[in-house]
Amino acid sequence: MNVRAGSRIGGKLTRSGELLAQKLQQEGIVNSEVLRAIACSPRHIFVPEILAHKAYDNTALPIGQGQTISQPYIVAKMSELLLADGRPDSILEIGTGSGYQTSILAQLTDRVYSVERIKSLQFQAKRKLQSLDLHNVSMKHGDGWKGWQSKAPFQAIIVTAAPTEVPQALLEQLTDGGRLVIPVGGDTQVLKIITRHGGEFKEQTIEAVRFVPLVPGAVQ
Numbered sequence: 001m002n003v004r005a006g007s008r009i010g011g012k013l014t015r016s017g018e019l020l021a022q023k024l025q026q027e028g029i030v031n032s033e034v035l036r037a038i039a040c041s042p043r044h045i046f047v048p049e050i051l052a053h054k055a056y057d058n059t060a061l062p063i064g065q066g067q068t069i070s071q072p073y074i075v076a077k078m079s080e081l082l083l084a085d086g087r088p089d090s091i092l093e094i095g096t097g098s099g100y101q102t103s104i105l106a107q108l109t110d111r112v113y114s115v116e117r118i119k120s121l122q123f124q125a126k127r128k129l130q131s132l133d134l135h136n137v138s139m140k141h142g143d144g145w146k147g148w149q150s151k152a153p154f155q156a157i158i159v160t161a162a163p164t165e166v167p168q169a170l171l172e173q174l175t176d177g178g179r180l181v182i183p184v185g186g187d188t189q190v191l192k193i194i195t196r197h198g199g200e201f202k203e204q205t206i207e208a209v210r211f212v213p214l215v216p217g218a219v220q
């Protein structure tokens with residue numbers, strides 16, 4: 001863990017972002033760095049233009065291809081859980097989607113590695129992150145079930161789509177002491193934190209959640 005700052009989005013807060021961060025604080029998010037990242041990230045650029053008026057509501061929204069941008073509360077909650085042992089040097093994210101969660105993570109660590117299976121979503125997310133001058137994100141089009149072997153191990157891994165069971169590759173790509181934050185299940189899902197202690201994995205269940213499925217394979 002280190003204390004260097006991640007990227008800053010122009011270093012400034014936006015009024016809508018600030019109001020959203022205040023709402024999330026009232027709902028129980030306590031990590032001030034996470035709240036600051038939420039306040040700085042322009043969520044409206046990550047949603048379809050026609051839904052921009054809803055961008056700062058605390059709800060998930062469709063982003064095309066049958067996928068959704070996660071609810072801000074869950075983005076903040078998962079980020080906070082990921083940082084619970086301190087700031088990781090790098091984070092692996094599975095399920096880039098709109099890139100909104102990625103934009104938050106990029107402000108909380110030195111480097112984000114993000115994997116997305118749908119090429120067009122990955123392409124759009126990349127352009128948006130570049131427009132925000134977030135240059136500490138490496139992206140890959142591929143199957144997140146396999147993690148990102150060549151960049152492993154990771155102190156922190158976040159998965160923003162739900163597998164029916166925890167992918168073995170993600171466990172193997174954790175550092176000793178590393179943590180994985182992941183929704184698991186089918187019709188009913190729970191958010192889990194899995195921490196690695198040598199060859200042992202300790203599992204903690206946080207709360208019920210609802211994510212799109214983690215689908216094996218990649219598509220153009």
Ligand code: SAH
Binds near residue numbers: 100101102212
């Ligand atoms: N955090 C994103 C959530 C997007 S929804 C956001 O807030 O925008 C989940 C994403 O996971 C979708 O974009 C979906 O295409 C992607 N996904 C599903 N299965 C995947 C897999 N096996 N590998 C990589 N990405 C996957």
